Amino acid sequence: MALDPETATVLAKAATIAIGGIFPAIAIGKTASKAMESIGRNPESADKLFVPMLLGMAFAEAIAIYALVITFIL
Amino acid sequence: MLALPPLAAETIFQIGDFPVTNSYINSTLAVALFASVGLLMRKRAAEIPDKIQNFAESILEVVLGYMDQVTRDHKKSLKFLPVVGSLFLFILLSNWIGIFPGIGSIGRWLTMHGQLELVPLFRPANTDLNMTLAMAVMAITLTHIFGIAAVGVFRYANKFVKLGDIWRSLRKGGISIFVALIEFGVGIIEIFSEIAKMVSLSLRLFGNIFAGEVLLTVLGTLLAVPIGITLPFMALEILVGLIQAIVFSMLVLVSFSMATAELHEAH
Secondary structure (H helix, E strand, O other): OOOOHHHHHHHHHHHHHHHHHHHHHHHHHHHHHHHHHHHHHOHHHHHHHHHHHHHHHHHHHHHHHHHHHHHHHO | OOOOOOOOOOEEEEEOOEEEEHHHHHHHHHHHHHHHHHHHHHHHOOOOOOHHHHHHHHHHHHHHHHHHHHHOOHHHHHHHHHHHHHHHHHHHHHHHHOOOOOOOOOEEEEEEOOEEEEEEOOOOHHHOHHHHHHHHHHHHHHHHHHHHHHHOHHHHHOOOOOHHHHHHHHHHOOOHHHHHHHHHHHHHHHHHHHHHHHHHHHHHHHHHHHHHHHHHHHHHOOOOOOHHHHHHHHHHHHHHHHHHHHHHHHHHHHHHHHHHOOOOOOO
16 A cells, blocks of 8 residues: 555654653653652652652653654654 | 644744744743842832732742752752742743733734745744753753862863773772773763753753643634633643743752762762
């Protein structure tokens, strides 16, 4: 089956953000779940955990943002 | 037909050779707001704070509290507050200005790419990669300036080009020479990571805010009466604006405090 360029572009855009969204989502979910778990174990650590958790999430999220930027410029 | 905002900010008018883009107008608005509040505060600063001063002081206290958690040193926090605090407040304010009604919808009819288009007069400041890249480059450059000021030129340079470590290991001899050579390679990678830091800092902020703008535009055209459907996403955008401001300034603060930390002598 031959793809015309326009369809291929749309497919590539969709695939980029779809695949590029999966793994950061898993990473952010894991970060949040571990943070919740440790807050459950030790509720006093909530304030201390907040900043490192946010930083970890930001690094994971950056990958999704790269995918998003690629999607925009495709 | 969707009128998605283009990646680059559009020029509204020119002052001499200087093109004034719509995102530049928005960032000027934020700066003007800050400057006017700052001048007002300076004139009215009193021992017993009134309402505005109380508000400003409470914001500063919250910011300083979070900064203390990262730097673990109140003196350092006070030193970095002018940079990190103003980055945080500026990003926050310009993100929140960006979701006001009229931003991205009021515009001029200009000829762009050969056809008449409605060019929005205002566009959130951080949807311009130039803006976020400028902030990131400034922050990383300041990191190195702070680092050199804290530990001295040669000891700071030893972080990246580890000739000093190799020299020291040669005197020790044995396996430590190989360790020093590997560390030298790591130091070279460290240089690239500084560049990657700029890229990821600026792209993260740009991507998030621009994606929010596109999301709101798309959702606004989904239904004939777009009031109900965009509302929860507007709330989401308020949250995203806050979180991205926190993330940007926290990452800058972390690299500041890592650069100014005393280096470990031995591993």
